[in-house]
Amino acid sequence: MVRVLVITGAGVSAESGIPTFRGKDGYWRNLDPIKLATPEAFARDPDLVWQWYRERRQRIRDAQPNAAHEAIAKLAQCAGEFLLVTQNVDDLHERAGLAKAEMVQIHGDIFKTRCSRCHWRAELCNAHTRDDRDKSGLAGARPSIIEFSEQDGGPENGVPRCTKCDALMRPGVVWFGEPLPLHETERVESYLQRDSCGVVIVAGTTATFGYIIDWALRASRRGGELIEVNPEKTPLSRFATRLVREPAAVALPRLIDRLVAQLPKT
Ligand code: APR
Numbered sequence: 623m624v625r626v627l628v629i630t631g632a633g634v635s636a637e638s639g640i641p642t643f644r645g646k647d648g649y650w651r652n653l654d655p656i657k658l659a660t661p662e663a664f665a666r667d668p669d670l671v672w673q674w675y676r677e678r679r680q681r682i683r684d685a686q687p688n689a690a691h692e693a694i695a696k697l698a699q700c701a702g703e704f705l706l707v708t709q710n711v712d713d714l715h716e717r718a719g720l721a722k723a724e725m726v727q728i729h730g731d732i733f734k735t736r737c738s739r740c741h742w743r744a745e746l747c748n749a750h751t752r753d754d755r756d757k758s759g760l761a762g763a764r765p766s767i768i769e770f771s772e773q774d775g776g777p778e779n780g781v782p783r784c785t786k787c788d789a790l791m792r793p794g795v796v797w798f799g800e801p802l803p804l805h806e807t808e809r810v811e812s813y814l815q816r817d818s819c820g821v822v823i824v825a826g827t828t829a830t831f832g833y834i835i836d837w838a839l840r841a842s843r844r845g846g847e848l849i850e851v852n853p854e855k856t857p858l859s860r861f862a863t864r865l866v867r868e869p870a871a872v873a874l875p876r877l878i879d880r881l882v883a884q885l886p887k888t
Contacts, residue, residue: 623702624820624885627813627841628694629834630708630715630870633826633852637871638685638714640678644828650674660798664738668781668790675793679732682712690825690870691718693878698724700882701821705813707837709827711795726806734794737784743794802833810837818844821881825851826870829858849877 632642641647643655650658653674657663664671695718698704706725708715711732715725736743782791796802819841829835835858842848842863850862851873859865866873 625703625817626697626701626705627819627822627837628697628704628706629822629824629827629838630690630694630706630710631825631827631829631834632710634690634694634708634870634874635685635688635710635712635714636826637688637690637869640682640685640710640712640714642826650677656798659795661800664790664792664797668792672781672793675732682714682732685712685714687714687718688871690874691715691720693874695719697878697882700885702885703813703817705810707810709831709834711793726809728796728802728806728810730793730795730803732793732795735782735791736794737787737789738792739789740784740787742784742786814840818842819846821847821849823849823851823874823877824858824862825874827852827856829856834858835861851877 632640632645636642636645641655643659649655653670655674658671658674691714694706694715698706698720704724706715706720707728708725709729711727711730713731713733716722734743783789784791814837822838822842824834824838827834829838838848838858839861847864848862849864849866850856850858851866851868851870852859853867853869866877
């Protein structure tokens with residue numbers, strides 16, 4: 623049985639119309655997203671940062687998973703063991719049908735809101751709606767998002783305040799310079815420690831962070847395939863056993879169909 627690790631970044635959602643961070647479309651009102659996604663930007667102008675996140679949430683709600691998300695969900699069903707580590711804070715992998723248990727959102731979830739001081743959290747996605755969607759089998763359908771009232775920590779305007787301690791609420795994502803969430807990091811580590819992987823795919827990420835390269839190399843340490851899918855060269859490219867220089871929604875369905883055909887049947 624083949625163990626698989628897939629690591630994705632913003633490039634995988636690009637063909638769903640979600641701008642990448644470092645691409646030319648990433649700028650918002652002439653502001654660099656890399657400067658907006660920081661604790662410093664939030665401290666300086668929380669209202670501006672919230673406006674940016676509200677617009678990003680809306681864009682994600684309006685988007686649909688693309689063929690890359692769907693191919694990854696298919697691979698998960700066919701692999702012996704599977705984990706997706708995504709740097710994307712959108713919900714497109716989940717809406718393509720990937721189970722939460724098979725993925726780690728290492729940079730958080732844009733539809734969560736948490737207090738910047740205490741640990742109180744609010745989810746903007748309504749659990750009941752998600753359950754209904756799952757039962758109906760409409761895995762690719764857009765979930766209905768319930769905007770929480772101001773009291774719940776997610777107003778439509780302004781900056782929400784924590785109902786427990788009155789500090790500013792913030793999006794539940796990891797900003798530049800912040801530590802990775804412990805629980806999610808532990809899930810990745812425990813997957814890597816249990817065994818190595820026969821197939822590692824890294825798609826649509828600049829692989830700027832050392833931990834992305836480290837996880838990909840450790841997962842493929844015993845001769846596993848390390849496949850990079852990215853139209854451009856990245857710091858990971860020199861370690862890859864296979865380079866696919868194409869957009870993810872073009873390359874992944876074909877690549878995954880071939881991999882699945884080679885996998886031992888259970
Ligand atoms: N298919 C595959 N790859 C693509 C596509 C596509 N259609 N379009 C762009 N790419 C590639 C680009 O070549 C680039 O390497 O996707 C990558 C996007 O890079 P970034 O915008 O830097 O996104 P990512 O690597 O996910 O950023 C990592 O940094 O900004 C923070 O927390 C944020 O999660 C984000 C992290």
